[in-house]
Amino acid sequence: MATTAARRVHASERGDIENALKQRVSGEVKFDPFSRVLYSTDASIYQMEPVGVVIPRNVEDVLAVIEVAKESGVPVLPRAGGTSLAGQTVNHAIVTDFSKYLNQIIEVNQEEQWARVQPGIVLDDLNRQLLPYGLMYAPDPTTSSRACVGGGVGNNSCGAHSVIYGKTLDHIKEVSVILSDGTQSHFQELDSRGLEAKLSGAGLESEIYRGVRRLAQENAAEIEARYPNIMRRVSGYNLDEFLTDSPFNMTKMVVGSEGTLCVITEIKINLVPRPIxxxxxxxxxxxxxxxxxxxxxxxxxxxxxxxxxxxxxxxxxxxxxxxxxxxxxxxxxxxxxxxxxxxxxxxxxxxxxxxxxxxxxxxxxxxxxxxxxxxxxxxxxxxxxxxxxxxxxxxxxxDAKPLPFVEDTAVDPDKMGEFVRRFDEVVRNHDTEAAYYGHASVGCLHIRPVVSLKSRDGVNKMLSIADEISDLVKEFGGSLSGEHGDGIVRGVWNEKMFGPEIYKLFQELKGTFDPDGIMNPNKIVDCPPMDQNLRYGGDYRAPSLPTKLDFSIDTDFA
Ligand SMILES: Cc1cc2nc3c(=O)[nH]c(=O)nc-3n(C[C@H](O)[C@H](O)[C@H](O)COP(=O)(O)OP(=O)(O)OC[C@H]3O[C@@H](n4cnc5c(N)ncnc54)[C@H](O)[C@@H]3O)c2cc1C
Known part of the structure; x- marks a missing residue:
């Protein structure tokens, strides 16, 4: 079951969508070429021009975006800090930027150590505001000065301290969301009565509860067998979280779903004491x-x-x-x-x-x-x-740069030495070298081979390295993504990494949440080929500009 591909929208249709949004949205609606180019990149190797950009002031604005998306069949892409590395924050969609207005702390409970926040709050801002409470939000990606809580939930982000704090998944208690049909829903831990009530209801929310439970229950053995047995697995959807005895909490499916299942409007986060x-x-x-x-x-x-x-x-x-x-x-x-x-x-x-x-x-x-x-x-x-x-x-x-396309592998830290040697062999066999850094405590390595994506040879080199590294990660029982998420760059390998059965479950899950394919489609599953939508690509030619200073050492301007 393949989801619908995000389609290109013609100028007249774009105008209609813009007008519809302007009538219903109190925030900013930006469909001009400058804004569209501005939001066409994240920190990945990809570039996809949005249909337009909405900067919502409130949840009603987000609801309006989803209504218009539903009516027009044009997808929605929720966006926070836009620092993602895998292409999950670009799409031919209505980009909905939470970072400008929906960035407040709603409530802090010091005694019970939790807070309710809006998705667009920047991590460092949040932790600065939590200083007087002696508490902090633990997931700490390196980009904490601009990445937001909502983006971290989208990607299931981690950071330097995950060896003691775990992943974002371990710190999200509840989420308020808007489903793809415009229903507002709240996901939280449910006791058996609460779960039964959800399962027996009507409408999309109940279909989702029934679907997730069925997929997990009917495929428990395959899920156990196929998911890598390491802490730092963020590739794919978290079906494995629904095999445990802990209370059913749909929040766990939303974490790491990269905007492909629903749009998050509020998050209840766990807080931890600051280190002394x-x-x-x-x-x-x-x-x-x-x-x-x-x-x-x-x-x-x-x-x-x-x-x-x-x-x-x-x-x-x-x-x-x-x-x-x-x-x-x-x-x-x-x-x-x-x-x-x-x-x-x-x-x-x-x-x-x-x-x-x-x-x-x-x-x-x-x-x-x-x-x-x-x-x-x-x-x-x-x-x-x-x-x-x-x-x-x-x-x-x-032109050759250390680029993110196999930059997020995770293996058991005990196997890291052997893994790094084999990884390096793959890179050297492709006549290049790589830059190495990362979260060694949990075996999550950000290895970036140096390639130029401005030539067809370079693009082919990327494809070949990625193919061999996916074999290597599989052999080591690891995950292609340890924290950055799948987007396109790793979504294309999910069928190989998890096997066709689990991949089909991912597609079914996506179809259950989003039957019309309007939620950031073609990420995690049903991705376009890895070498489509590249920011540069084999045919890229930088414009030549007359300059007073000599920039020849940088080859060109882009
Ligand atoms: C230099 C560099 C270093 C990095 N280091 C780390 C690191 O140490 N650890 C780590 O985990 N990651 C790291 N990253 C990746 C990235 O910064 C993190 O994943 C970060 O948490 C993303 O946050 P963001 O606000 O930029 O999210 P965005 O890129 O804006 O969004 C991320 C995903 O969440 C979805 N999303 C955003 N808002 C919502 C919403 N309201 N509802 C539903 N879905 C939503 C988006 O659609 C997208 O799929 C790094 C990236 C760079 C460029």
Whole structure:
């Protein structure tokens, strides 16, 4: 059962849709070419021009968008910070941007440690506002300065501290949503009576409850067998969450659904106490393989985080005017480092933890240096390098860049050393190299092969690497997505990764929630080929512009 492809809309039809929206929406309706181009990209390799953009002021506006989408058959794409890497935040759709107005905290319950928020609130803003309560929202993607809670729910995002806090899935209690037929619904934990009431009702909401329960119950054995047995699996839909004995909560299906099932209008999030004190130990290695091998041993020390960075990230940071002065924590010229963080309640406790790690590394001959960083400002410098390193990588001169297309693999951390060696072999067999960084504590690695997508050869190289890496991830029992989501770039591999039976369940699930295919279609399932809708592509030619300065080192302007 393939869902309808997002269709291209002609200019006159676009005008009708714009007019219909302007009559019903109190927020902003932007169908001009500039806005459409602005919203045609996310942080992925893709570009898809929206039909138009709506910036809703309230839930009624979002309802109006869905009504117009239903009437016109044009899809809706909810958007938050737009920082996604897999193409899930671009589509030929009415893009509905939650980040400008629907970005408030509605309620905080300090005693019970939860809050109700609107989807467009930026993570750092949320956590700043929670400071007086001594609480925080735990999922911490590197993009927390601009990514929003709603986008994190869409992708099931994680971050540097997931080894102790888990995924977004573990922190979302309830969601208010609008279903594809315009019904407003609230998903939360249900006891058996509550569930029976939902199952026996009429309308789309009840069909969804019946559908999800049936798909999970009838296919439990296949789901058990096919889902990777690792914490960091975010590929596909969370059917595995409906096999457990815990109370039925449809929220778990919404998390990670990338706007393909329904639109979220409010979220009840779990909050955790802020750590009292932290310290870092930065372990230096000759190469990325040694660093990967050490992770399983470091995990025995119960760190709150282990982040990996390779020499590419470090060299770029050293060369950057903004970060060069942050690099005092580096000794020599490491091929890779592991930044290990500990939580604690006193300097003495943290000194003890970091010293013990240092001794252990020395006794096992793991790494050539271990630098303890206890000072708070110095720790912030290290995190700044980790958070900004990627942006710097993208400043690599020339058309070939370290691009996100196999950048989110996750495997059991115990197998990381072997996995990284095999990954590197695939990359080198394609006559290129890769930049390595990521959340080593949970085996989630952001490995970006350097390719140019402005030539057909480069595009073919990407396809071939992605094919071989999907084989490798399958062999290691891992997941192609450990936190960034599927979008297009990984959605195309879901049938291979989960097998045809589970893939059919994904399609059926999508069809149950969204029978007319108006919710961000062709993401996760029924995706277009990986090399369609590329921002550049084999035929791309940058316009040549006369300039006073010499930019030839960068090849061209885009
Ligand atoms: C440099 C860089 C580093 C990154 N590091 C991390 C990391 O450490 N960890 C990590 O997990 N990710 C990371 N990411 C990926 C991305 O930043 C995260 O997934 C982030 O949580 C996305 O949030 P956003 O607000 O930008 O969402 P968007 O990209 O706007 O949306 C994400 C998805 O959610 C859906 N969505 C948005 N709002 C709604 C809504 N109201 N209702 C229904 N669906 C909705 C969208 O349709 C889309 O499918 C990184 C990305 C970049 C570019």
């Amino acid at each position: 004190m932290t310290a870092l130990a930065v372990v230096h290695f000759e190469d990325i393989f040694g660093a990967s091998d050490a992770v399983q041993h470091i995990l025995e020390h119960d760190p709150s985080s282990i982040e990996i960075m390779d020499k590419n990230v470090l060299e770029r940071s050293r060369q950057s005017a903004g970060l060069a002065s942050n690099m005092a924590f580096i000794e020599g010229n490491p091929g890779a480092i592991l930044v290990v963080e500990f939580y604690g309640e006193s300097d003495a406790e943290l000194t003890d933890k970091t010293d013990k790690l240092k001794e252990d590394m020395a006794s096992r001959s793991l790494g050539y240096a271990c630098v303890n960083v206890l000072d708070r400002a110095a720790q912030a410098s290290v995190w700044a390098v980790r958070k900004n390193g990627l942006g710097l990588l993208m400043s690599m001169h020339g």
